[in-house]
Amino acid sequence: MNDDTDSGLGPNDVTETLRRAIGDRYLTYALSTIMHRALPDARDGLKPVHRRILYAMSRLRLSPTGGFLKSAKISGDTMGDFHPHGDAAIYDAMARLAQDFNVRYPLVDGQGNFGNIDGDNPAASRYTEARMTTAAEALLEGLSEDAVDFRDNYDGRLTEPSVLPATFPNLLANGSSGIAVGMATNIPPHNLHELIDACLHLIKAPNARDETLIDIIPGPDFPTGGTIVEPRENIIEAYRTGRGAFRLRAKWEVEDLGRGQWQVVVTEIPYQVQKSKLIEKLAEVIQTKKVPLLADVRDESADDIRVVLEPRAKTVDPEVMMGMLFRNSDLETRFSLNMNVLIDGLTPKVCSLKEVLRAFLDHRRDxxxxxxxxxxxxxxxxxxxxxxxxxxxxxxxxxxxxxxxxxxxxxxxxxxxxxxxxxxxxxxxxxxxxxxxxxxxxxxxxxxxxxxxxxxxxxxxxxxxxxxxxxxxxxxxxxxxxxxxxxxxxxxxxxxEQLRETRKIFGKSSAGGARRTQFAEAAEVVEVPLEAMIEREPITVVCSKMGWVRAMTGHIDLTRELKFKDGDGPRFIFHAETTDRLLVFGANGRFYTVGASNLPGGRGMGEPLRLMIDLPNEAEIIDILIHKPGSKILVASAEGNGFVVPEDDIVAQTRSGKQVLNVGSGAARVCQRIKGDHVAVVGENRKVLVFPLDELPEMGRGKGVRLQKYKDGGMSDVTTFVLEAGLSWLDPAGRTRTQTDLDEWKGKRASAGRMAPRGFPRDNKFN
Missing domain, CATH: 1.10.268.10 (Topoisomerase, domain 3)
Structure with missing residues (x-):
């Protein structure tokens, strides 16, 4: 018997390595995705699904002047005759061609709910109707006159066009986007009048420079308008290489309300930004006070866009406020350009603006x-x-x-x-x-x-x-x-001559043919801190043992008796101002930042501090400090590890705070602002060690280094002081005692230290 018989293979079986079998099949899939799904054809600017939808509509005689037909019938015919994929995908593709906020020159005239700029989905295909637009008819002109090649459909019963005749450069006019295997495309829409002018110039001067073409086509023309603030040299480079990006901003104006009051009205939003999500983002910006100049946002849109932005005060500069909003919201977006298209329907290539226009003109000649x-x-x-x-x-x-x-x-x-x-x-x-x-x-x-x-x-x-x-x-x-x-x-x-005739129909003098997106220079954004918008007033911050916090008006007597909930009492009380930022240090080693102006008033018992920050219930509040830019803080854990951290590095921007001291399974014990040149540390064993501050490292985050060595127990307290002035503490009688001769307790960092001086507090605390 031969080897094939022994292995169980039949005479028609073929063997190949798994690597090659998988590689060949994946390559076939990748090529199919690139050519038949994701990338548009440079000649008519369409993907196969869009081309098949338009051809199916032409076979159904859905002319722009004729009647409408149910979308379910259109997607069903497209699926049954030409595009053997899901009808939902076909209907979604057709619905997008009818959305005037997505497509610059819609190819489908929809009747019914085809979605809106808020991001709502179209109604089901059985409820909507459609027909072709004049633009779609222009793409099909000459199809019955052997203008293009036809190929068999998926089952060989019918034939379909491999490309449409396209009397205008649809690829650039309506743009395209898609993701294939290992490559993608993203092309913005442009103004058709400008595109045809550029084609006419290219006919007269086939070797025209890119700069000359960009004089004619200054940039994209998005259906939702907006303002492009990208520098001209960047636009030239993007169109020359086929890759780049455009900064696009919303269009806005100041509306005078009288008596010095005003508001900003946004009338155009960036392309592909859903208005409802934009409003949500602006509301979040107000809540988190990322833009302190903004007080409120309202959506007053009807058929047109009208988003009202109210400033916090009438003295606010509108340009400054909008500059901050552009940086912190989708009122400014970045549209990436990647002109990766199929040349002659076969070869994927990243093309320049000139190459795309040349591909269209060559197709028109054919x-x-x-x-x-x-x-x-x-x-x-x-x-x-x-x-x-x-x-x-x-x-x-x-x-x-x-x-x-x-x-x-x-x-x-x-x-x-x-x-x-x-x-x-x-x-x-x-x-x-x-x-x-x-x-x-x-x-x-x-x-x-x-x-x-x-x-x-x-x-x-x-x-x-x-x-x-x-x-x-x-x-x-x-x-x-x-x-x-x-x-x-x-x-x-x-x-x-044909292009000029097309320009008469779709040019700037036609309905909707004028340029919508304008150009401007981006002004420099000026960041305004929250403190600048808050009136500076004295307050007294009170935080109880159970973590209830409030702000009393004015600087009250700190020894004054205050009311607390049953079983609760005072923990932290200090003078501050409404413009201050408070640093809350938790036992979990995280620093949290709270604006003093956000604290509840002092008439009641206040509110739990944990509602303002994401401090776990099991984590105790170690200390609350007023933030002083440029200062440094000593943090230490109960295990006796610590380091110095710059105060500017621990300010948190979110509720979740910023992790600074890694405590592992232990807990943070001390947070103290640096006030001297030496460190004094006392353990639970009542031994005191004094060493120079410069022996501690300065870090932004970490576990730190050992401050004092212990056989049993851990660290009780640590403080910093000026060696010449001596080490001070409060005795049991409340009197301040100072020890100036500290030679007995001085040593190297991480040594054991000596027993505390006579009269040192029994609670092992310096303060």
């Missing part, structure tokens, strides 16, 4: 040549029929005799020699025979069939004159087409 040849064939066929008709009129009596008496009139007509012998006297006297009658004149099968199908009422003198006039006109047209096919200059002149 369409013109094919339509001209098709017309030439039709003219030749018609001339042949006309010659037969004219022969029949010149020999009318003989033709009638053959038709009346011959058993096979078609063959008899074709056998007959139509010489002058049979010409009617009146006709010969008045008309020149259509053919050279010196030789034998016969009729072709096409001519004989046409004569037999001719109506009796056409047998009149006037008809004969019309036939000769039609023949002469067709001969003249034929000569013109032959000249066109023989001359490149005539072809480009004809293409330019």
């Amino acid at each position: 369409v013109l040549v094919r339509r001209s040849r098709y017309r030439l064939e039709k003219i030749d066929h018609r001339l042949e029929v006309l010659e037969g008709f004219i022969i029949a009129f010149l020999h009318l009596d003989r033709v009638i005799d053959i038709i009346r008496y011959d058993d096979d009139p078609k063959q008899a007509l074709m056998r007959e020699d139509w010489s002058k012998d049979h010409v009617r006297a009146t006709s010969e006297a008045d008309y020149r025979p259509p053919l050279d009658t010196d030789g034998e004149v016969t009729l072709s099968e096409v001519q004989a069939e046409a004569i037999l199908n001719m109506r009796l009422r056409s047998l009149r003198r006037l008809e004969e004159m019309e036939l000769i006039a039609e023949r002469d006109a067709l001969m003249e047209e034929r000569a013109g087409i032959e000249d066109l096919l023989d001359s490149d200059d005539l072809q480009w002149s004809k293409i330019a």
Whole structure:
């Protein structure tokens, strides 16, 4: 037995390595995704699904002036005949072509709910109706005149166009986006009037510079308008390389409310930004006070966009407020350009603006040549029929005799020699025979069939004159087409004429044809801190043992007795101002930032501090400090590890705070602002160690280094002081005691230290 039989393989089985089998099949899938799904064709700017939708609509005769048809019928026909994928995907693609906020020149005229700029989805396909627009009809013009190649559909029953004739550069006019395997495309919409002007210039000057084309096409023209603030040199580079980005801002204006009051009204938002999510983002910006100049946002939109932004005070500069909003919200977005398209429907390539326009013009030339040849064939066929008709009129009596008496009139007509012998006297006297009658004149099968199908009422003198006039006109047209096919200059002149006709229909003078997106220079954004918008007033911050916090108006006596909840009492009480930021240090080693102006008033018991920050319930509040920019803080854990951290590095921007001291399974114990050149640390064993501050590292985050060595227990307290002034503490009687001679307790960091001096507090606390 052979090896194949032993392995169980049949005679028709093929073996290959798993690596190659998977690689070949994945490559096939990747190519299919690139060519048949994700990337648009540079010639008509369409992906297969869009092309098939438009072709199915043309077969259903859904012209712009005709009636509407249910979207379910359109997507069903597209799926059944040309696009064997999900009907939901087909309907979504068709609905997008009808959305005037997504497509600059809609290709589908929708009736019903096709979604809106808020991000709401279209209604189900059974509820909506559609037909083609004038723009879609322009893309299909010449399809029945052999303008493009047709290919078999997925099951071979029908044929579909491989590309549409496209009388305008749809790729740039409506843009495109898609993600394939290993590549993607993202092309913004442009103004059609400008695109056609650039094409006409490219016809006159095929070697035109990129800068010249960008003088004609200054940038994208988004259907939602907006303002492009990208520098011109960046735009030139993006169009030259096919890759880049455009900064796009909302369009806004200041509305005077009288008495010095004003508000900002946004009338156009950036492309592909959902208005509802934009409003949510602006509300979040107000809540988090990222833009302290903004007080409120309202959506007053109807058919048009109207988003009202209220400033916090009438003294706010509108330019400054909008500059901060552009930085912190989707009122400014960045549209990435990646002109990755299929050249000739086969080759993916990142093209420049000039290359994309050239691909369209070359396609228009191919369409013109094919339509001209098709017309030439039709003219030749018609001339042949006309010659037969004219022969029949010149020999009318003989033709009638053959038709009346011959058993096979078609063959008899074709056998007959139509010489002058049979010409009617009146006709010969008045008309020149259509053919050279010196030789034998016969009729072709096409001519004989046409004569037999001719109506009796056409047998009149006037008809004969019309036939000769039609023949002469067709001969003249034929000569013109032959000249066109023989001359490149005539072809480009004809293409330019067609483009001008298209420009009349869709240009800037037509409805919706004017440029919507404008250009401007981006002003420098000035950041305004929250403190600048808050009136500076004295307050007294009170935080209880259970974590309830409040702000008393004014600087009250700190020894004054205050009311607290049952079982609760004072923990922190200090003077501050409304413009201060408070640093809350938790036992979990995180610092949280709270604005003093956000604290509840002092009339009640306050509110739990944990509602303002994400401090876990099991984590104790170690300390609350007023933030002093430029200062430094010593943080330490109960295990005796610590370090110095710059105070500017611990300010948190979110409720979740900022992790500074890594405590592991332990807890943070001390947070103290640096006030000297030496560190004093005391353990639970009542041993005190004094060492220079410079022995501690300065870090932004970490576990820190060992402050004091312990056999049992951990650290109780740590403080910083000036060595010359001595170490101070409060004795049990509340009197301040100072120890100036500290040689006995001085040592290296991480040593054990000596027993505390006489009179040191029993709670092992310095303060």
